Amino acid sequence: MRLGGRMAAAIEILTDIEARRRPVADALKDWGLSHRFAGSGDRAAIGNIVYDVLRRRRSLAWRMEDETPTAMVFAAVLDSKGMGIKDMAIALDGDRFAPQMPSTDDFAAFRTRELSAAPGAVQADVPDWLADRLEAAFGEAWIAEAAALSDRPPLDMRVNTLRADRDKVAKALTPFAATATALAPQGLRIPPIAGDGRHPNVQVEAGFQKGWFEIQDEGSQIVALLAGAAPGMQVLDFCAGAGGKTLALAASMENTGQIHAYDSDRQRLAPIHDRLKRAEVRNVQVHAPRDDIGELEGRMDLVLVDAPCTGTGTWRRRPDAKWRLAERQLDKRLEEQDAVLDAAARFVKPGGRLVYITCSLLPEENGARVAAFLERDAGAEFKVADAAGRWAEALPEAPKAYHASALGDGTTLTLTPRTTGTDGFFFAVLERR
Numbered sequence: 563m564r565l566g567g568r569m570a571a572a573i574e575i576l577t578d579i580e581a582r583r584r585p586v587a588d589a590l591k592d593w594g595l596s597h598r599f600a601g602s603g604d605r606a607a608i609g610n611i612v613y614d615v616l617r618r619r620r621s622l623a624w625r626m627e628d629e630t631p632t633a634m635v636f637a638a639v640l641d642s643k644g645m646g647i648k649d650m651a652i653a654l655d656g657d658r659f660a661p662q663m664p665s666t667d668d669f670a671a672f673r674t675r676e677l678s679a680a681p682g683a684v685q686a687d688v689p690d691w692l693a694d695r696l697e698a699a700f701g702e703a704w705i706a707e708a709a710a711l712s713d714r715p716p717l718d719m720r721v722n723t724l725r726a727d728r729d730k731v732a733k734a735l736t737p738f739a740a741t742a743t744a745l746a747p748q749g750l751r752i753p754p755i756a757g758d759g760r761h762p763n764v765q766v767e768a769g770f771q772k773g774w775f776e777i778q779d780e781g782s783q784i785v786a787l788l789a790g791a792a793p794g795m796q797v798l799d800f801c802a803g804a805g806g807k808t809l810a811l812a813a814s815m816e817n818t819g820q821i822h823a824y825d826s827d828r829q830r831l832a833p834i835h836d837r838l839k840r841a842e843v844r845n846v847q848v849h850a851p852r853d854d855i856g857e858l859e860g861r862m863d864l865v866l867v868d869a870p871c872t873g874t875g876t877w878r879r880r881p882d883a884k885w886r887l888a889e890r891q892l893d894k895r896l897e898e899q900d901a902v903l904d905a906a907a908r909f910v911k912p913g914g915r916l917v918y919i920t921c922s923l924l925p926e927e928n929g930a931r932v933a934a935f936l937e938r939d940a941g942a943e944f945k946v947a948d949a950a951g952r953w954a955e956a957l958p959e960a961p962k963a964y965h966a967s968a969l970g971d972g973t974t975l976t977l978t979p980r981t982t983g984t985d986g987f988f989f990a991v992l993e994r995r
């Protein structure tokens with residue numbers, strides 16, 4: 563397919579997403595199934611256009627003064643290819659599959675408007691209702707912080723030190739030019755895709771099948787490391803889900819001690835079994851949702867709460883979620899976060915730690931939930947520890963790229979694409995007296 567056909571396909575898919583409120587991955591898959599002539603290069607290029615538009619739909623629409631999929635696709639392709647309007651006209655000339663090129667007048671706004679003149683939420687590419695919250699989180703830098711959530715993401719992997727080391731995995735991944743991550747000691751990164759390509763499917767590599775590495779964002783690797791799981795500990799991963807953090811904790815514990823992996827949703831927990839097997843993790847006991855784990859109460863050195871959240875920190879990878887997020891969903895998440903913190907805290911032994919993590923950047927889901935927990939903690943059994951100090955211990959070589967905030971007696975950390983080059987994460991540690 564030529565550029566015009568790819569753009570037309572992207573317009574069709576975006577129209578479908580909008581009309582039927584479909585998840586982007588489903589819409590792309592369906593398009594692929596009904597257009598089998600399209601090769602993998604075409605699909606990758608079309609997917610990039612669709613994702614680029616979804617990441618920046620507000621700013622693209624503002625610059626075009628037109629929020630139709632056609633206008634946004636033209637603007638996104640001009641940007642990503644660094645192309646002028648004339649060059650675009652030449653590229654589409656004679657291509658019978660190309661969409662109708664907007665007229666010179668239609669491009670008037672695009673040629674003259676400066677994004678810096680747009681309202682903050684447009685520059686930041688976020689829904690209006692989130693602007694105040696992001697400003698509360700990042701102050702003057704909020705627009706730059708939010709805009710960085712619209713960049714294309716890298717592909718990060720965590721080397722499983724139970725099976726391999728970073729040099730060995732980097733060598734096995736030589737064709738993909740994976741390089742060491744800047745902060746996480748066991749991370750490898752394939753940079754964001756420039757142009758039309760796509761990241762390799764590293765899960766078909768022999769090294770992946772042998773459990774040498776997992777796909778895990780560098781931010782997720784860092785917060786798992788900061789949790790401070792050490793060999794011989796008793797650990798409860800209370801929101802284990804598919805086990806991304808569980809696997810990282812098991813490696814930190816060198817397969818010793820015991821991790822109890824629990825989740826209230828059987829479906830989400832399901833993939834953990836295969837992943838544990840592949841990674842040769844032997845210190846994890848998986849507890850199904852209805853299992854009684856009462857006997858673990860008051861006995862854990864470390865309880866990890868990787869809480870259900872709005873996922874605003876992962877918008878680079880899930881841009882459609884940005885536009886679907888509604889205030890009532892945020893409210894629901896806040897209730898779940900309070901419930902999960904209260905439920906998990908019971909398992910921490912005196913002198914043990916309760917770690918609270920989200921992949922959101924909204925203050926209500928982060929510091930405010932920890933503060934609310936402390937208020938409910940009538941006996942003042944828990945206190946906030948110094949998360950910035952934990953970073954210095956766990957990552958002595960790494961620059962202190964995070965945002966730190968004071969809370970109670972301690973500090974909490976926020977990682978963002980702009981500062982740490984990772985997905986957005988929040989990290990707090992509470993110590994039980």
Ligand SMILES: C[S@@+](CC[C@H](N)C(=O)[O-])C[C@H]1O[C@@H](n2cnc3c(N)ncnc32)[C@H](O)[C@@H]1O
Pocket residue numbers: 800801802803804805806807808824825826827830831868869870871898901902905
């Ligand atoms: C952010 S995800 C966990 C991701 C996982 N830790 C990982 O690293 O792959 C949050 C999880 O919390 C679980 N969850 C929500 N409410 C819960 C509750 N009350 N008790 C336990 N788990 C809960 C959800 O089912 C979901 O799997």
